Amino acid sequence: MFTFAIVLNHNFNQFMKKKLVFILMSLLFVVGAYAQRMVTVQGVVTDATFKEPVIGANIVVKGTTLGTICDVDGKYVLENVPADGTLVFSFIGMKTVEVKVDGKTTVNVELSDDVQKLEDVVVIGYGTSKAKDLTAPISVVKSDQIASQATTSPMSALQGKVPGMNVVSSGAPGSGPKVTIRGLGSFGDTSPLYVVDGMFYDNINFLNNSDIQEISVLKDASAAAIYGVRAANGVVIITTKKGKRNTKARITYNGYVGVQTATNVLDMANSHEYATLVLEANRQAYEPLVKASIEKFGGNYDSLTFGADTDWYDELLRPALMTNHGVDIAGGSEKATYAVGVNYLYQNGIMDTRNSYNRLNFRANFDFEATDWLKVGSNIVISNSEQYNAENSAWLAAYNMPSLIPVYDYSRSDDEAFPEKFASPQQIGLTNNFSNPVAIAKYNNNSLNENFQVMANFFAELNLIPNKP
Known part of the structure; x- marks a missing residue:
């Protein structure tokens, strides 16, 4: 029994050794295969018509950002290209060409003019x-x-x-x-x-x-x-846009709904950070301000915690809805074309107050070939819009205003704050150079711009000299 165990263990060790060798050989094969898949490709890009080098032509490995451009002789060299990859050759005014590498190290390409774009x-x-x-x-x-x-x-x-x-x-x-x-x-x-x-x-x-x-x-x-x-x-x-001749009426709808949000918003100091900074700068000057905020709105002076800790930008900002919807009808007969459309646009502002824009448009154009030498038509646009402007000085007030007061103070009387109980920076001893940003935004006149436009032109084209066939 003891002898059998030794033989079994010996066989097991031999098996593990063979398995380990196999795994190592497989890994070496994979690494070698991977290394063989990367090649350096070079070549020349020329014009298909004049056989001249295309200076500055772009060469990119498809699906990656790896690329280069041709020199003054139209030559290029591109390293670390997958052997099974695809090179994309392009140049302004010429057709884009894709070539599979297939392990080749030299790829020469001719680019032809993009006739469609030139025409x-x-x-x-x-x-x-x-x-x-x-x-x-x-x-x-x-x-x-x-x-x-x-x-x-x-x-x-x-x-x-x-x-x-x-x-x-x-x-x-x-x-x-x-x-x-x-x-x-x-x-x-x-x-x-x-x-x-x-x-x-x-x-x-x-x-x-x-x-x-x-x-x-x-x-x-x-x-x-x-x-x-x-x-x-x-x-x-x-x-x-205009209609096309000899086409049936085509109805097209275009629309979207989206949300606008502010980006790169300044990260302002909170009440603890602000108090720490100003007390280190000048304790004698700012200590009354800090204590007044704690006394009025709560907090603890020893730990510099505050009952009021307002992020003014967060109070002013909101996600803003934007939506646009339009319906167009276009078509034409053998001698006439038409296009008619109506569109509605609404955009809300990112400042959390009455701040928006809406516009209703009607557009129509007609062309009619009365004779071989006379063509008449018209273009009409009717636009009606309303724009409510926000009070942009609220942004500057939010930048200057410390976070030591809340947006609202409901303990204030009607004589002090009406109709909304906005807190005031003067309650803690700040000068009149500081204002509540939300109050500025809410109490502005929301200036309204109404605009109604009718833009129409009528034309006649006379072809006195007949076109050559």
Whole structure:
């Protein structure tokens, strides 16, 4: 029996040794296989038409951020590329090409012109032109890029999409952004000129994002010369959506519901932190203030705990609802097109008071080809909006106000506080330079801006010289 146990143990040890060797060999194989999967790829990117190097072409490993660009000779080198990965080659104005590596270390690629993009028609001051024929700096933003942005103004949707254009939004409900093209001008007003379907406007805050077909931004004098001195700060040309010929009526709904919240909010000191700081700075000056807060609203001076510990930014802020809904009907016959739409927008402000914007829009455009040489039409926009503005001085008051008093003090009499029992900083000895931020927000006049606009233009196009077949 004893001999059998020894033999069993010997066999078991041999088995474990073999198993351990197998595991180690498997791990080495996996590590070796993994190392073999990473390769260094190099090559040349050239133009398919002229066989010239494409300087600055982008090469990226698909699905990763690993990439590089071509040098002046169109050459590139990219390390640590998965052997089974895919390289994506791209360049402005050319078609994007994807190539599987399949373990290769040399990948040469030819890029061809993106004919579709070069043939795109761009609206400019003198009419339209193909993108490939343009020499002036003109940027075009299409409808899908605009409609996908949840903004109250179409110009806010262009933020970061147009080179040389600076768009700064205040965030207030219904407010349009400050737009400058290629820097500030020497005159007071640096806003560009807005042209909507041939009509001039100071802003386009009345338009809904989903109503726009495309926006062209003319940045230099040659492109905007037709508009004269009014175009000194650039021109923004807006083309609204229209119907298509020989199509049945199509009904489209666009809508969203979202919530806006404040970000990067300052983290202010609480009552204990504030009291510790001011007492260390000047105990003689601030000790009466600290003791007055404890005496009035509770707390303990020895441990510097306070009955009042107010985060004023938290009291002022709230999640703000924003919603937009629109219905459009578009279509056309052999000689006429039409597009009709109605849109409602509501935006609440992030300050917790009466602070909102709502707008109801109606838009319609019609084109009719009366004869071979006469075309008539109209564009109509009716907009009705209400904007309640918040008292923005409450933000500064929240920044200055210590947390040593509460928002409300219900022990105050009607003579001291009416109709709401707001606490006052003067109750603990603060000067009139300090105010209750929530009281400022609540007691402001909530200035109301009502705006009703009817914008209509009627046109006739005469083609006196027939088009060549």
